[in-house]
Amino acid sequence: MASAPHIAVIGGGSTGIGIARDLSMRGLDVTLLEQGNLTHGTTGRMHGLLHSGGRYAVSDQASARECIEENRVLRDIAGHCVEMTGGLFVKRPEDSEEYFQEKLEGCRACDIPAEVVSASEARAMEPHLAKDIDKAISVPDGAVDPFRLVAANAASASEHGARIETHSTVEDLIVEDEEVVGVEVEHASGAGERVHGTEGGREEIRADYVVNATGAWAGRIGDMAGVDVEVRPSKGVMTIMNTRQVDTVINRCRPKGDADIVVPHETTCILGTTDEEVEDPEDYPEEQWEVDMMLETLTELVPMLEEARTIRSFWGVRPLYEPPNVGSDDPTDITRDYFLLDHAERDGLEGMTSIVGGKLTTYRMMGEEISDHVCEQFGIDAECRTADVPLPGSEDFSVLRDYMDEFGLRSPIGRRSVERLGSRADEVLKTDGPNPTVCACEGVTRAEIQDAIGQSGSDLNAVRIRTRSSMGNCQGGFCCHRMANELHDEYDEATTRAAWDELLEERWRGQRHALWGEQLSQAMLNYALHATTQNRDNDPADGDPVDFAAFDDGVEPADGSPRGGVATDGGEYCGD
Amino acid sequence: MAIESDVLVIGGGLAGLTSALASARVGADTRLVSYKQSTLRNASGLVDVLGYTPAGEGPLTDPYAAIPSLPTEHPYRTVGVERIREALSLFDEVVPNYRGGHTDTNALVPTHGGTIKPTARYPAGASAGLASDGRDVLLVGLESMVDFDAPHAAAHLEAAGVPFDVRGVTIRFPGDLRADAKVTRYAKLLDTNGDVAVRGRNRPVREALAERVNAELDGEARVGFPAILGDDDTAGVRAALSDALGAAVFEVPMGPPSLPGLRLEDALFDALDRAGGRFETGNPVVDSDGEGRIERVYIEKNGARIPNSADQYVLATGGLVGKGVDSDRGRVYEPIFDCHVPHADDRYEWFEGEAFGDHDFARFGVRTDEDLRPVGGDGSVEFDNLRAAGSVLGGYDFAAEKSGSGVSISTGYAAGRRAAQEAQ
Known part of the structure; x- marks a missing residue:
């Protein structure tokens, strides 16, 4: 063993990246491996709720207590990723009074600040709530940007020496004498940042210990070493609206149910969700009824949703786990708690632990527990510091002043940039050249795009999740080519083209579930801009060679006579 | 009493304007009403006829040759090749600053994304940029203009195999324009040749711009700029730059807001004015009376419903983008007259899985008889005196085929002529 043990962490979601940050801050040598982009799995596919714990206050009080504790920690260490919107549990006349009281008592028992508000008070806070609601309970729910949170954790882990490998799939575990001693990795484009068109390769990474933090994919990693990890993936839909119909998290106050939450998130609201067990976390049906249910059921709480514009829908897979002896039939009954499975104790396989279950709000706590383990x-005695040391971007909030003058940015673009970047704003926005807006929907400037390219290689989807560029109402119609233009400063044309096409396809996938009304109109406009104006669908650089000599070269015949067409006044109806 | 005319055209895009022109020019009393900004501000300003077949063959050298083999529901099959030629001749006459009428052969115009687009007509300002011209090109981008990255476009054109050397440079526009300045701001400054401050000295902007480009020019015979070279006096701006550079100057068409598209809109409104057509913009048509024959439509103006009646009507309200075709979760419809729009019941059949798949939604629109009159699901004519033109028509995918302008102009022309003929 070298001076510090080398730990391979598999999985670049919030759990894996939280572990990588924690271990590297404690001085261990860490390599993190992620098959896609950071947040590729469940983390990038959630509703962005920073739980107060209220949702679990009746059914799962242990989880509820963890949530409120970590809710407070994240406000401290990740202020630039969190928006404290507050939350309401809204009771409609048909919802049970008994459950409402249980919810209130549960919150109080779990140390979650909770107050009853009358219907008129709730409607004063959120004017679009239904007129016939009974009352509500207010709790400190919030919104968290999972992409920004994970990127900040990755930056911190890197600062502490961790190696972060994205687009690197673990193909096998190396097992010697009933001990996991490393992993076999397939890099999509060579080690380091992803660059399109760069040849990948296989790498054997030896490790003193392996942590399986792959969530819904944990069973697959377990299989590689012949151990069972019984994750029960459960899918849920999230439907994104074009604007913030509400500024507070709106929960339905009733026992478990589908379509019971609206989370305001940046410029949008996210409606959630369903809960259906699936076989394969990568291949499951994304169904129309799920989107329809979001709009129809949540209209009972916020009537204007019926007519509002949705911009896309996406699905995520919860990595639910329950101990073998429980046997719940319904995935909604499975606990949302997390479990640490030491395969030495459990299966007689040394050198690896899996962590399963859990939720984004408690990612740091999960990281702490497994890092302790x-x-x-x-035999290392190193203290966990992740709850005390702010993430990069959240160190010093005096920078959250108006950057408009200093960086020549127009409000609200300046304000939004600074909110996203937090204390990194100075470093990122101070550029020599002009700093025009690249994505007008989300107010993302060139400097932010360039900063993200510096972090993520030639992958424009990675740039997207870091900056929110192309994630607004137009869904990339007006800015995908601009993002590609920014990429071309550093990468060659073929690399840029591959990244551009990949971004267009990714943007298309989620919009398919929102194609009616305004968003269908937007989709047609985007299609026309990309296919007609840019001819992206018939790019000669991707296709057969063009016989340029066979086309008009602009030279008109010397006598000026037209070769084709008829004289203007030659029609038989001509009257002038 | 209702406002009356022989022909009432609803819609102020390429189809509506051509339709009103065709009608007014044969002497019919013609009115055009339009609601929102026309979608021409989103359009490149190129006038394509057909660049690719529905099966994706192309780029086509001769768009007319492919038309008889198009599917029968295609609007080009309804109007026929001769009408398309007549319509383009009308276009050539009334919009004199366009080129390409000297040949049936398509031109390939470089796009701001660095590909090439087949088109039948192009603004004079784009003519020096054609990809079949063998002269070397310098593309000039502006540091603060994110829509056009000249080195990127140049590298992309090279990958497309263009028969000339192409290089891209990025310069800072002279003067102190804000990073987010609109294209119209550049255009106005160039139109007026206003002074800009360069190193503490005021100089006319055209001269200052040419000087910066000259420093980069390395013998190229052609210089391409993003489409910002003036709005009212685009020919003057080009000529001045061309003189100062000793090279031909052209514009690369851009996305919205597109100056070439807006210039085309202005030219067509001017032509309509000259032809004696009347027009009113900014108010929507919200309702109509009549069974089997339209008696009047209602235009909403300052909250009041104003009846407008005509002998003949042309529906040129656009497609999904212009809201001439609309939809909700359950259906696709034509909002003014509720003309039948064929579509699958299941909205998940409206699209394909890939961004550039063979999308049903791209072909949404009304179907017509051979006289461009919308027909119902059973094939019968919905209204005797209503014809449809442009993107409100279905049965073709203008984005994939590169046929949007050609369909709008030819069906607009045909509908306008027929309406005028019927009214007289």
């Missing part, structure tokens, strides 16, 4: 394996 890993340190214990090596």
Whole structure:
């Protein structure tokens, strides 16, 4: 063993990246492996709720307590990723009074600040709530940007020496004498940042310990070493609206149910969700009834949703786990708690622990617990500091002043940039050249795009999740080519073209579930801009060679006579 | 009493304007009403006829040769090749600053994304940029203009195999324009040749711009700029730059807001004015009376419903983008007259899985008889005196085929002529 043990963490979601940050801050040598982009799995596909714990206050009080504790921690360490919107549990006349009281008592028992508000008070807070609601409970729910949170954790882990490999799939575990001693990795484009067109390759990474933090994919990693990890993936839909119909998280106050939450998120609202067990976390049906249910059921709480414009829908897969002896039939009954499975104790396989279950709000706590466990394996006594040391971007909030003058940015673009970047704003926005807006819907400037390209290689989807560029109402119609233009500064044309096409396809996928009314009109406009004006669908650089000599070269015949067409006044109806 | 005319055209895009022109020019009393900004501001300003077949063959050298083999529901099959030629001749006459009428052969125009687009007509300002011209090109981008990255476009054109050397440079526009300045701001400054401050000294902008480009020019015979070279006096701006550079100057068409599209809209409104057509913009048609024959339509103006009646009507309200075709979760419809729009019941059949798939939605629109009159699901004519033109028509995918302008102009022409003929 070298001076510090080398830990391979598999999975670049919030859990894996939280573990990588924690272990590297404790001085361990960390390599993190992610098959796609950071947040590729479940983390990038959630509703963005920073739980107060209220949702679990009746059914799962242990989870509820963890949530409120971590809710407070994240406000401290990740202020630039969190928006404290507050939340309401809204009771309609048909919802049970008994449950309402249980919810209130549950919150109080879990140390979650909770107050009853009358219907008129609730409607004063959120004027678009239905007129016939009974009352509500207010709780400190919030919104969290999972992409920004994970990117900040990755930056911190890198600062502490961790190696972060995206687009690197673990193909096998290396097992010797009933001990996991490393992983076999397939890099999509060579080690380091992803660059399109760069040849990938296989790498054997030896590790003193392996942490399986792959969520819904944990069973697959387990299989590679012959151990069972019984994750029960459960899908849920999230439907994104074009604007913030509400500024507070709106929960329906009733026992478990589909379509019971609206989370305001940046410029949008996210409606959620369904809960259906699926076999394969990568291949499951995305169904129309799920989108329809979001709009129809949540209209009972916020009537204007019926006529509002949705811009896309996406699905995520919860990595639910329950201990083998429980046997719930319905996925909504499965606990949302997390479990640490030490395969030495459980299966007689040394060198690896899996962490399963859990939720984004408690990602840091999960990282702390598993990091304690890993340190214990090596007799290392190092204190966890992740709850105290702010993430990059959240160190110093005095920078959240008006940057408009200083960077020549127009409000609200300046304000939004600074909110996203937090204390990194100075470093990112101070550029020599002009700093025009690239994505007008989300107010993202060139400097932010360039900063993100610096972090993520030639992958424009990685740039997108770091900046929110192309994630607004137009869904990339007006800015995908601009993002490609920014990429071309550093990467060659063929690399840029591959990244551009990949971004267009990704943007298309989620919009398919919102194609009616305004968004169908938008989709047709985008299609026309990309296919007609840019001819992206018949790019000669991708296709057969063009015989340029066979086309008009602009030279008109010397006598000026037209070769084709008829004289203007030659029609038989001509009257002038 | 209702406002009356022989022909009432609803819609102020390429189809509506051509339709009103065709009608007014044969002497019919013609009115055009339009609601929102026309979609021409989104359009490149190129006038394409047919660049690719529905099966994706192309780029086609001769658009007319492919038309008889198009599917029968295609609007080009309804109007026929001769009408298309007549319509383009009308276009050539009334919009004199366009080129391409000297040949049936398509031209390939470089796009701001660095590909090439087949088109039948192009603004004079784009003519020096054609990809079949063998002279070397310098593309000039502006540091603060994110829509056009000249080195990127140049590298892309090279990958497309263009028969000339092409290089891209990025310069800072002289003067102190804000990073987010609109294209019209550049155009106005160039139109007026206003002074800009360069190193503490005021100089006319055309001269200052040419000087910056000259510093980069390395013998190229052609210089391409993003489409910002003036609005009212685009020929003057080009000529001045061309003189100062000793090279031909052209514009690369851009996305919205597109100056070439807006210039085309202005030219067509001017032509309609000259032809004696009347027009009124900014108010929507919200309702109509009549069974089997339209008696009047209602235009909403300052909250009041104003009846407008005509002998003949042309529906040129646009497609999904212009809201001449609309939809909700359950259906696709034509909002003014509720003309039948064929579509699958299941909205998940309206699109394909890939961004550039063979989307049903791209072909949404009304179907017509051979006289361009919308027909119902059973094939019968919905209204005796209503014809449809442009993107409100279905049965073709203008984006994939590169046929949007050609369909609008030819069906607009045909509908306008027929309406005028019927009214007289």
